[in-house]
Amino acid sequence: MLADLRFYIVYLSLLSGICGLVYRHKLPDYKSRLILVSIWFSALIEIVGRYFTACTGLLNFCVFNLYILLIFSLYIYLLKSLLKNMAYKYLAVFLLVVFVVYFTINSIFINPMLYVLTNSYVIGVISIAILSFLYLLEVFSSDLILNYTKSIFFWFILGILIFHIPFLPFMLSLDWFLIDYNPVIYELIIFFLNLLMNCCFAAGFIWSERKYNY
Numbered sequence: 001m002l003a004d005l006r007f008y009i010v011y012l013s014l015l016s017g018i019c020g021l022v023y024r025h026k027l028p029d030y031k032s033r034l035i036l037v038s039i040w041f042s043a044l045i046e047i048v049g050r051y052f053t054a055c056t057g058l059l060n061f062c063v064f065n066l067y068i069l070l071i072f073s074l075y076i077y078l079l080k081s082l083l084k085n086m087a088y089k090y091l092a093v094f095l096l097v098v099f100v101v102y103f104t105i106n107s108i109f110i111n112p113m114l115y116v117l118t119n120s121y122v123i124g125v126i127s128i129a130i131l132s133f134l135y136l137l138e139v140f141s142s143d144l145i146l147n148y149t150k151s152i153f154f155w156f157i158l159g160i161l162i163f164h165i166p167f168l169p170f171m172l173s174l175d176w177f178l179i180d181y182n183p184v185i186y187e188l189i190i191f192f193l194n195l196l197m198n199c200c201f202a203a204g205f206i207w208s209e210r211k212y213n214y
Contacts, residue, residue, distance in 0.1 A: 005187040005188065005190075005191050006187050006190060006191070007046070007050055008191060009046055009190065009191060009194045010043055010046045010047055010050075012191075012194050012195055012198040013039055013040070013042050013043035013046065013194075013198060014043050015198065015202065016039055016198040016199075016201040016202045016205070017036065017039045017040045017043055019201070019202045019205045019206065020035070020036040020039060020201070020205045021036070022205070023205040023206065023208075024036070025210065026152065026205065026208055026209065026210045026213055027152070027210075027213060028210055028213055028214055029213075029214060031078060031081050031082065031153075031214075032152050032153070032213040032214075034074060034077075034078050035078070035152060035153075035156045035201070035204075037074075038071060038074055038075070038078075039198075039201060041070070041071065041074075042067075042071065045063060045064070045066075045067045048060075048063055049063045049064055049067075058113065059113065059114065061112060061113060061114060061115060061116050062112050062113045064116060065107070065112040065116065065117050065120075066112075068103070068117060068120055068121050068124060069100070069103050069120070072099060072121075072124030072125075072127065072128065073096060073099065073100065075124075075127075075128045075160060076092055076095055076096045076099065076124075076127055076128060076131065077092075077096065079092055079128065079131035079132065079135055079157075080092030080093065080096070080131070082135050082153055083131070083134060083135055083138065084138055085134070085138065088131070088134045088138075091130075091131070091134075092131055095127040095130065095131065096127075098123065098127075099120070099123050099124055099127055102119070102120060102123050103117065103120040103123075106119055106120045118171065118172070118175045121168075121171065122168065122172070125164045125165070125168045128160060128161075128164065129161065129164075129165065132157045132160075132161055135153075135157060136154075136157070139151075139154065144212070147209075147212055149207060150207065150208055150209045150212045151204075151208055151212040151213060152204040152205065152208040152212075152213045153204075153213070154204070155200045155201065155203050155204025155207070155208065156200070156201060156204055158200050159196070159197040159198070159199075159200030159201050159204075160197065162193065162196045162197055162200060163193045163194065163196070163197040166193060167189070167190075167193055170189060174186075
C-alpha cells in the first residue's frame with residue numbers, strides 16, 4: 001500500500017476536482033474557475049508522471065519540471081488578479097517575470113530531463129508566499145474580514161500554502177543531503193500534505209458563496 005501511496009494523490013485531486021464541478025455554480029468568473037483548472041491539471045500531471053517512465057523508458061523529471069513552470073505561473077497570475085493595490089499587482093508581474101526567466105536559465109544549465117529544478121521551485125514558493133501574504137493583508141484590512149471563510153480564494157490560498165511552505169524545507173533538505181532519502185517517509189509526507197491541501201479546496205467549494213467568489 002505504501003508503495004502506491006504517491007499515486008493515491010491522484011484520487012485526492014480527483015475528489016476535490018469533482019467537488020468543484022458539483023459546486024461549479026459558485027464559480028462566477030475566470031478567476032474562480034482557474035482554481036478548478038489547476039486542480040484537474042494537477043491530477044493529470046500525477047497520472048502522466050506515473051506512466052511516463054513506463055511508456056518512454058525515461059525519468060519523469062521533465063514532466064514535473066513542466067508542472068512547476070505552469071502551476072506556479074498560474075498561481076502567480078491568479079494572485080495578481082486578486083490583488084487590489086496596483087503596487088502589489090506590479091510586484092506580482094515582476095515576480096512572474098523573474099520566475100519564468102529564472103526557470104528558463106535554470107533549464108539551460110541543469111538538464112530538466114535528469115534533475116528536478118529545485119531552485120525554480122524555491123523561487124515559485126517564495127513568490128506565492130509573498131503574494132498570498134499581501135492578499136490576506138488586503139482581505140483582513142477590508143470588510144471581507146467578516147466573511148473571508150465564504151471565499152473560495154481564501155481556502156485555495158490556504159491550501160497551496162499548507163502544501164508548499166512545509167514541503168519546501170523538506171525538499172531542500174533532501175537536495176542538500178541534510179537528511180537521508182527514505183521513500184516511505186517521503187510518500188507519507190507528500191500524501192499527508194496533499195490531503196490537507198485538497199481538504200482545503202473541497203471546503204472552499206462547499207462553504208464558499210458565489211457573491212464572495214468574484
